[in-house]
Amino acid sequence: MRFYEEESVSAEDAEYRVWNPFRSKLAATILKDVPLPFLHPDIRILYLGTSTGTTVSHLSDLVGPGGSIYGVEFSARVMREFLERVARVRSNVFPIYADARDPETYLDLVPRLDLVYCDVAQPDQTSIAVRNCRTFLRSGGWLLLAVKSRSIDVTRPPSEIYREEAEKLRNAGFAVEGTVELEPFSKDHAMIVAQQG
Amino acid sequence: MSRATVLLTPLGIVIKKGRTYDHLRFGEDSEECVHTYRDIKMGHLGDREKKFLEGADLDKVTTNSPAIASLMERNSLAGELDAKAFPEEEISRLIQRSSFVKERGKEWELLQTLYLELARYGVREQMKNWDNLVIQEVSALEECREITNKLYERLQEWYGLHFPEFARHVKSPNLFVEIVAMGRRNDITPPALRKAGVDDQQANRIRKAAEVSIGIDLEDDEVSLLKRESRIFMSLVDLAKSLETRIGETMSEMAPNLTAVAGSILSAKLVSRAGSIRKLAMLPASTVQVLGAEKALFRALRKGGKPPKHGIIFEHPIINQSPRVSRGRLARLLASKITLATRMDFFGGKDKAQELKENLDAKVEVILKQRGGRRR
Numbered sequence: 253m254r255f256y257e258e259e260s261v262s263a264e265d266a267e268y269r270v271w272n273p274f275r276s277k278l279a280a281t282i283l284k285d286v287p288l289p290f291l292h293p294d295i296r297i298l299y300l301g302t303s304t305g306t307t308v309s310h311l312s313d314l315v316g317p318g319g320s321i322y323g324v325e326f327s328a329r330v331m332r333e334f335l336e337r338v339a340r341v342r343s344n345v346f347p348i349y350a351d352a353r354d355p356e357t358y359l360d361l362v363p364r365l366d367l368v369y370c371d372v373a374q375p376d377q378t379s380i381a382v383r384n385c386r387t388f389l390r391s392g393g394w395l396l397l398a399v400k401s402r403s404i405d406v407t408r409p410p411s412e413i414y415r416e417e418a419e420k421l422r423n424a425g426f427a428v429e430g431t432v433e434l435e436p437f438s439k440d441h442a443m444i445v446a447q448q449g
Numbered sequence: 450m451s452r453a454t455v456l457l458t459p460l461g462i463v464i465k466k467g468r469t470y471d472h473l474r475f476g477e478d479s480e481e482c483v484h485t486y487r488d489i490k491m492g493h494l495g496d497r498e499k500k501f502l503e504g505a506d507l508d509k510v511t512t513n514s515p516a517i518a519s520l521m522e523r524n525s526l527a528g529e530l531d532a533k534a535f536p537e538e539e540i541s542r543l544i545q546r547s548s549f550v551k552e553r554g555k556e557w558e559l560l561q562t563l564y565l566e567l568a569r570y571g572v573r574e575q576m577k578n579w580d581n582l583v584i585q586e587v588s589a590l591e592e593c594r595e596i597t598n599k600l601y602e603r604l605q606e607w608y609g610l611h612f613p614e615f616a617r618h619v620k621s622p623n624l625f626v627e628i629v630a631m632g633r634r635n636d637i638t639p640p641a642l643r644k645a646g647v648d649d650q651q652a653n654r655i656r657k658a659a660e661v662s663i664g665i666d667l668e669d670d671e672v673s674l675l676k677r678e679s680r681i682f683m684s685l686v687d688l689a690k691s692l693e694t695r696i697g698e699t700m701s702e703m704a705p706n707l708t709a710v711a712g713s714i715l716s717a718k719l720v721s722r723a724g725s726i727r728k729l730a731m732l733p734a735s736t737v738q739v740l741g742a743e744k745a746l747f748r749a750l751r752k753g754g755k756p757p758k759h760g761i762i763f764e765h766p767i768i769n770q771s772p773r774v775s776r777g778r779l780a781r782l783l784a785s786k787i788t789l790a791t792r793m794d795f796f797g798g799k800d801k802a803q804e805l806k807e808n809l810d811a812k813v814e815v816i817l818k819q820r821g822g823r824r825r
Contacts (some may be wrong), residue, residue: 296537320537320557328575329702332797335568346564349571356532357490360457360514361564363537388534 269313273437276307277371277398280437286430286445290394294318296365298388300352300380301372303330305338305345311369312342320344322362326351352380355387364390371398375405378417382424389448395426397444414442425449453507455521456535456543457514459486459563460550462498463543464505470547473501479566486567490516494524502526513540579703580726586696587717593689597622600682604629607675611667614658618651623686630679632672634659706790709802710783710809715764719787722761730788730795738762738784762787767813778816783809 261268273280282288293316302308302323311321323338323345325331331349339347350358352372368389370381381397389395399417401410410433418428426446434441454465460482461474475485485495494502503526510527512518518530535543541556543549550556601622609616612634619625627645631637637659642652667675693714700713704726707716722740723729729737739746741760749756759780763769767783768776786809793801 327702328572328579329705331568331572332576333799335565335572336797339565339568343558343561346561347568348564349568349575356515359532359534360512360516361459362534363540364534365537390536 269310271310272306276310277434277438277441277443278307278369278396279310280434280441281396281432281443281445283437284432284434284443286432286443288396288445290367295367296363297321297367297369298362298365298384299323300368300370300384301325302334302338302347303371305334307369307371308334308345309338309342312338312345315344317344320346322346322348322365324348324350324352324358352384355384359387362388364388365393366390367394367396369396369398373400373403375403377404378420382421382426385426385448391448393448395421395444395446395448397421397446399442399444401440401442410440410442414444418444418446421446452509452511453505453527454543455502455507455510455512455514455517456540457486457489457512457517458540458544458560459483459567460560462501462517463547463549464502464507465543465546466505466507470543471501471505472544472547472549473498474549479563482563483566483570486563487570489514489520492516492520494520499524576703579699580720583696583699583703583717584721584725586692586699587714587721590689590692590696590714591718593685593692597682597685597689600678600685601626604675604678604682607678609664611664612659612662613664614662615655618655618658623683626679626682628655630676630683632676633667634662634664704791704794705800705802706793706805707787709806710786710790711762711765715761716787718761718764719791726791726795730791732788734781734785734788737788738780767809771813771817775816779813782812782816 260270271279273283291314293314295315296319297311297315299308299311299321302325305323308321308323315321321344323334325334325347326349328349331347335347339345346361348358348361352370353376365388368381368385370377370384372380374380377399378397381395385393385395397417399414401408401413404413404417414431414433418431421428421444426448429445429447431442431444434443451467453467454463456463456465459475461472463470463472475482485498488495489498502521502524507521507527509529510518510521511531511533513532513535515532518532521527522530544556545553550559604626605616608629615628615634616625619628624645624647628637628642631641637655639649639652639656642655643649647655696717697713700708700716704716704720707719710716711719719737719740720726720729723732723737732740739757739760740762742757743760745757748754758777759768762780762783765783768779771779786805790805793799
């Protein structure tokens with residue numbers, strides 16, 4: 253089944269959806285040869301900043317019926333689209349209309365989980381991610397942090413910002429596995445892969 | 450007393466105390482559940498829920514809900530409270546053991562539908578109100594501009610008595626007032642001017658004009674009044690800037706299609722004239738075309754004569770930057786695109802901002818060519 257105007261390919265008895273790295277930073281990360289061994293069926297994911305749900309729909313396929321994705325989004329308009337396009341038709345996606353800055357407000361809606369995916373494009377995005385990890389991520393769980401350097405500080409070189417955000421994670425007790433810039437798929441974006449101690 | 454667990458879900462509450470499990474379901478249909486659940490999150494505990502928690506007679510409590518924790522604390526329903534996220538298995542176990550959900554293994558399915566309802570409810574609530582706020586903000590913006598215009602006129606006259614040669618040298622109202630706030634003509638120093646963004650050549654001219662000015666002298670009290678009025682002007686300009694930013698953010702978030710066609714400020718004004726985004730979406734394009742020109746329209750209808758070509762949509766550059774002969778047709782085009790875009794926004798269509806904008810620009814070009822006119 254298609255959920256946005258992506259291509260899909262049918263082969264034998266299965267249907268495969270094309271995962272566009274220009275639209276999804278996670279797809280771009282995978283194409284950049286970053287090993288993500290923790291990404292497999294049946295895991296539980298907290299997804300901060302679902303936007304309209306492109307990446308969530310692919311993760312939903314990936315974790316399968318045994319996994320679950322808790323998707324947090326704060327913009328009413330975007331949430332509406334996310335609900336219609338993705339959450340309504342996927343039983344492993346749990347939508348949460350809330351501000352990712354306040355994990356306390358959805359504490360009762362999210363269980364402890366294996367992975368936090370954070371793509372919120374806010375200047376304080378790293379601290380948002382850290383707070384959510386502290387609240388929900390199991391020990392040894394993973395964080396995927398999409399850093400948009402331009403929403404942190406437009407005036408400084410992106411690589412400097414990536415280093416700084418990674419440092420913030422280390423100070424918060426994370427082991428930073430790697431940082432990868434997502435050129436040419438998205439400009440001035442990087443993905444940081446980190447593991448909670 | 451042993452440690453108890455209180456689990457809050459959108460479906461209801463489960464309590465585990467020692468080896469006993471108990472549950473309270475918020476309601477049979479999802480609407481009841483969503484309401485009760487939201488009440489609890491807002492800090493209101495209904496009688497039924499309160500009795501349930503009281504009846505459990507709890508002391509040390511672990512819960513997954515800070516809202517429940519603070520409600521229990523406020524009502525002295527527990528001694529020691531601890532709120533944290535539960536593992537999914539524990540949530541499943543609590544729900545199953547308490548036979549809270551009849552169909553075994555269906556609890557997450559049921560919960561998922563409630564998450565959907567809950568999110569929908571929140572979105573609807575938010576969507577209901579955004580236009581009310583924008584209407585106030587855009588009205589405040591219009592008032593800010595009226596007031597600053599008046600203050601500027603007053604300051605020109607007023608300061609003109611002291612330094613009549615000055616007005617000629619500065620065209621921008623903001624800069625004019627910023628300089629007036631410096632005080633007497635002899636207080637206008639080159640460093641201060643440079644800080645205000647005036648180049649050296651112009652600063653020199655102002656300086657020379659001040660030296661030979663024929664204006665009257667001012668006493669300290671009079672200068673202080675002038676300065677105060679200037680500062681009010683500047684703070685209103687600042688306020689207007691913040692209002693514009695805020696309106697721009699809200700409009701492009703809540704009505705991206707309309708904003709792409711008409712720009713955020715004009716869009717907000719249209720919403721304000723119509724009364725709400727809903728009303729604007731319901732208006733025919735022909736009405737949108739003359740919103741804000743009611744006086745001229747009804748005069749034309751009453752006495753005969755030419756109806757107005759445009760109301761506030763005149764503010765759109767497509768109209769006010771085009772030759773007069775084309776403005777009528779352009780106004781009809783723009784109004785119909787505005788109506789289309791508003792309906793897409795209000796009735797939940799997709800964000801097709803880019804497409805709408807390109808389509809509009811292409812049609813504008815056609816109209817301008819037909820008339821042999823060109824946009825200035």
